[in-house]
Amino acid sequence: MARVVVDVMPKQEILDPQGQAVANALPRLGFEGISEVRQGKRFELEVADSVDDATLARIAETLLANPVIEDFAVRRVEA
Amino acid sequence: MARVVVDVMPKQEILDPQGQAVANALPRLGFEGISEVRQGKRFELEVADSVDDATLARIAETLLANPVIEDFAVRRVEA
Numbered sequence: 001m002a003r004v005v006v007d008v009m010p011k012q013e014i015l016d017p018q019g020q021a022v023a024n025a026l027p028r029l030g031f032e033g034i035s036e037v038r039q040g041k042r043f044e045l046e047v048a049d050s051v052d053d054a055t056l057a058r059i060a061e062t063l064l065a066n067p068v069i070e071d072f073a074v075r076r077v078e079a
Numbered sequence: 080m081a082r083v084v085v086d087v088m089p090k091q092e093i094l095d096p097q098g099q100a101v102a103n104a105l106p107r108l109g110f111e112g113i114s115e116v117r118q119g120k121r122f123e124l125e126v127a128d129s130v131d132d133a134t135l136a137r138i139a140e141t142l143l144a145n146p147v148i149e150d151f152a153v154r155r156v157e158a
Contacts, residue, residue, distance in 0.1 A: 001114070007121050019122070022142060031138055033127035035080070042086050042121040043101070048112035059110055063101060 008065040009040035088119035
């Protein structure tokens with residue numbers, strides 16, 4: 001078994017209202033110095049050793065991310 | 080300026096219906112060998128160099144994560 005992390009973030013040119021809301025809330029709560037916040041998703045998968053990188057990429061782009069508006073990165077990590 | 084990543088994941092003992100839904104969909108779509116999926120959030124922040132790690136931890140635990148049900152990790156990354 002391997003642990004795989006898939007990070008999914010809105011593309012830079014896409015509006016990110018959730019991240020914007022966090023960025024706007026920070027000064028109101030007394031936190032200065034944060035100029036930008038973007039919010040995305042993180043998936044952790046437990047994957048059999050037989051699953052190859054091409055399959056993981058297909059899973060990420062069909063099921064975990066919307067490639068029209070999101071970038072994704074797949075990486076294997078030590079468990 | 081520094082880039083900071085905050086990963087927020089549901090605690091291991093907390094049910095994760097979104098991750099479960101993904102895990103259940105995978106075999107239906109022809110992807111075998113994925114035994115568990117957990118879904119969390121990833122935040123990317125652009126932070127002034129004056130913001131210290133203690134402040135980042137407070138931002139994460141008050142605004143980005145719910146520590147009752149979520150674990151979080153804060154790390155600085157190269158831009």
